[in-house]
Amino acid sequence: MAPSALPDHDASLALYRQMLTIRRCEEQLAKSYQAGLIPGACHTYVGEEAIATGVCAHLSHDDAVFSTHRGHGHALAKGVPPKQLIAELFGKATGCSQGRGGSMHLFSPEVGMMGTSGIVAPCILQAAGAGYSFKLLGAEHVGVAFFGDGAVANGAFHEGINLATNWQLPVLFVCENNQFATEIAFADTTRNPEVANRAAAYGLPGTAIDGNDVDLVYQTTAEALQRARTGGGPTLIECKTYRTRPHAEGMRDGGYRALEEIEAWKKRDPITTYAERLTSGERAEQSEIDVIDNEVTALVAEALKFAHDSPWPDPATVAEHTYNESGAAHA
Numbered sequence: 001m002a003p004s005a006l007p008d009h010d011a012s013l014a015l016y017r018q019m020l021t022i023r024r025c026e027e028q029l030a031k032s033y034q035a036g037l038i039p040g041a042c043h044t045y046v047g048e049e050a051i052a053t054g055v056c057a058h059l060s061h062d063d064a065v066f067s068t069h070r071g072h073g074h075a076l077a078k079g080v081p082p083k084q085l086i087a088e089l090f091g092k093a094t095g096c097s098q099g100r101g102g103s104m105h106l107f108s109p110e111v112g113m114m115g116t117s118g119i120v121a122p123c124i125l126q127a128a129g130a131g132y133s134f135k136l137l138g139a140e141h142v143g144v145a146f147f148g149d150g151a152v153a154n155g156a157f158h159e160g161i162n163l164a165t166n167w168q169l170p171v172l173f174v175c176e177n178n179q180f181a182t183e184i185a186f187a188d189t190t191r192n193p194e195v196a197n198r199a200a201a202y203g204l205p206g207t208a209i210d211g212n213d214v215d216l217v218y219q220t221t222a223e224a225l226q227r228a229r230t231g232g233g234p235t236l237i238e239c240k241t242y243r244t245r246p247h248a249e250g251m252r253d254g255g256y257r258a259l260e261e262i263e264a265w266k267k268r269d270p271i272t273t274y275a276e277r278l279t280s281g282e283r284a285e286q287s288e289i290d291v292i293d294n295e296v297t298a299l300v301a302e303a304l305k306f307a308h309d310s311p312w313p314d315p316a317t318v319a320e321h322t323y324n325e326s327g328a329a330h331a
């Protein structure tokens with residue numbers, strides 16, 4: 001699959017800003033977790049920011065994203081403001097799910113963020129379902145599933161991709177292959193440690209790219225979305241990447257992977273390498289990068305303060321959002 005054009009000066013800086021916003025939020029969330037401020041699990045996206053950023057740069061609020069347990073980056077890139085994300089993880093009423101969901105239940109339908117999920121793989125089926133509804137409606141919107149390599153041996157992968165391809169639905173399947181599911185190496189769970197070449201079995205285009213290269217993610221997504229929005233059906237994009245923090249905050253990070261491997265991937269950091277590329281290739285000035293760094297640091301500090309200062313949900317509302325309260329008759 002030949003990639004489309006490189007992002008221009010403004011688009012490149014927007015990609016840099018988005019990746020850095022995710023990174024700074026994750027750093028704050030890791031610290032907050034260590035300070036005991038986050039009830040529940042917290043799986044950070046550190047090291048994988050280029051994927052959500054490069055994909056979501058092309059999406060509108062009408063496109064539907066379905067995500068995973070590692071979904072903070074997807075939510076932010078899709079348009080959830082940092083203050084709503086951090087407040088949600090703190091359990092505050094101002095969070096995107098009003099403090100009732102936490103990290104693995106981030107919902108913001110108004111921006112097309114249709115949910116993170118603690119269950120591995122159903123996002124693949126949900127994105128296929130969204131694609132089906134968009135096709136029935138004759139809309140040019142797409143359903144997008146982000147999922148890890150741990151979802152690939154789940155039946156949902158087979159069912160969702162087969163159905164979306166057979167019916168030529170407008171869907172993007174984005175596998176974030178960070179090479180581990182919890183502490184199990186992908187290569188130890190399959191005789192075929194490549195994901196993209198599985199596409200041949202279903203008859204859809206599949207491509208494997210460097211998921212730490214935001215330009216490449218951006219370009220590859222542009223072409224896949226063009227196909228999806230014009231009736232050409234789904235695409236499977238395998239983004240090879242690495243998480244450089246433990247599976248979840250509070251967990252160990254030794255015993256199942258080599259520290260040298262983690263250090264080697266940190267040198268391929270998607271954010272610092274992108275800043276170097278932009279400045280050395282004369283796509284942007286260092287002074288522009290510096291301004292963004294300062295603005296993002298201030299934005300996230302403000303979001304953290306907002307979350308701290310926000311109220312807890314009113315206990316009297318505990319049963320709200322549990323049942324359908326629209327008054328519609330139930331079957």
Ligand SMILES: Cc1ncc(C[n+]2csc(CCOP(=O)(O)OP(=O)(O)O)c2C)c(N)n1
Nearest residue numbers: 070118119120148149150151178180181182
């Ligand atoms: C259906 C299901 N099986 C098992 C689990 C337990 N589990 C939670 S996270 C995880 C690993 C997921 O790995 P991957 O999909 O590669 O995503 P990553 O954590 O690497 O981003 C597993 C097995 C689960 N949540 N859901």
